[in-house]
Amino acid sequence: MAQTALWQACPVASIYSLILFDLDGTLVDPAGAITGGISAALRSHDLPVPDDAVLDAMVGPPLVHSLTGLAAVPEPLIDHVVATYRAGYVATGIHRSRPYPGIARCVQALADDGAVVAVATQKPEWLAEELLSAQRLRHLFASVHGSPRNESVATGGKTPIIRAALERHAPVLEQAGPQQAVMIGDRSHDVEGAHANGVPCIGVAWGFAARGELEDAGADAVVHSAEELLEVLRGGL
The missing domain is CATH 1.10.150.240 (Putative phosphatase; domain 2)
Incomplete structure (x- = not known):
């Protein structure tokens, strides 16, 4: 199905109130x-x-x-x-670096649906802000959460970063319920960090995961394009 057709064929709003995206390998291709x-x-x-x-x-x-x-x-x-x-x-x-095909339109569609969309990345937060701004994506996200500037003191992997995003947008989840949050990522630590916070995780197959990595980590779904991701987010897991 063509991208424009899919966007038109999915008029139903996302069932998730808070959608967290990983950065490298999910939103942006580092291109080496x-x-x-x-x-x-x-x-x-x-x-x-x-x-x-x-x-x-x-x-x-x-x-x-x-x-x-x-x-x-x-x-x-x-x-x-x-x-x-x-x-x-x-x-x-x-x-x-370059945004993956269709991902900006996917994020924009989710925001238009009324979802709060944020970034949760292991990249230092200041650098994530720089990257999103350089790629003209920053305006799509309500907030950006990452590692501290001093990377040597970062502990706990993705879990505390996702927790910080959930806490930042707690008012949204208080109204909609904690089950209304979801994480999108391309590596096993995205899945593990999401599940540690009681949040489902959708894996994306276009990133850097080894074959079977996302499935072995327990990803709640694995998608192969931005169009499929939007469809899953609007239809539920």
Whole structure:
């Protein structure tokens, strides 16, 4: 079905009052900005670069955790590697990223339905704001929730970030009920963080999850396009 036809064929409003979106791999395709930036940062500090599969797995989780756990960066070098990566990402990576096909229209349609739409990402909150603004998406979201600027103090994965978003929009859920919130993401930690907060999670297959990752994590549904996502959100799980 063509995109315009689907938008016209789904006049029913979303059944969810609060819809939380992950950022990289869900709303925005980093287009190699993250994996390429990590590779460049590691090389600049004379550190080995993991293979492509490992680099892809580093998109989504907290960068500090990925560098120590997947890239085996020595603890004394972590802050230096992160600073090098962030400088390159701000300079060029933000502008290499692109919204996934149809996702902006999907978010706009949900907002037009009356849903509160927000972002919940592991990316540092200030950087998420920069990325959304650069991609001309910021106006679509009621709020943005992410990791603290000092990434080394971020703990708890996605769970506290989703909790912060739920608390920020508690008045909406008090009226509609907590079951009226849903998380949208592309990795297992999105599913786990949502479920830890009593919220269902819809996985998107266009991101960075390995085959079967979302299903194994217990995603309540997995969709393959922005059009299908809108249809599921309007029809319920």
